[in-house]
Amino acid sequence: MGRDITDDEIREVCFYLHPNKAPGPDGFNAPFFKITWDIVGEDVISDVQEFFRSGLLLKEINATILALVPKVPNLSKMKDFRPIFCCNTLYKIFFLFFFWVSK
Helix, strand or coil: CCCCCCHHHHHHHHHHCCCCCCCCCCCCCHHHHHHCHHHHHHHHHHHHHHHHHHCCCCCCCCCEEEEEEECCCCCCCHHHEEEEEEECHHHHHHHHHHHHCCC
């Protein structure tokens, strides 16, 4: 990215996440991180900064559940499903940060 990421930028991205999104495989959703920021914020900041420094991502953070939700009563093709991707919130923060800094 060419520059260091500030603690305030990471917090801002975390608090920008929509509260009604489904949690990922770890079970933690965006409101959990917002409510417990005083406890987990330092670790989140450290993880995000380390990811952008090293480019390495733990496989546990990259885990995603794919749910196929039926769109029609009589399913016959893959297009009859709506895919829902349940990613870990920390992964969402990493992903969203790419778009956040480019605005």
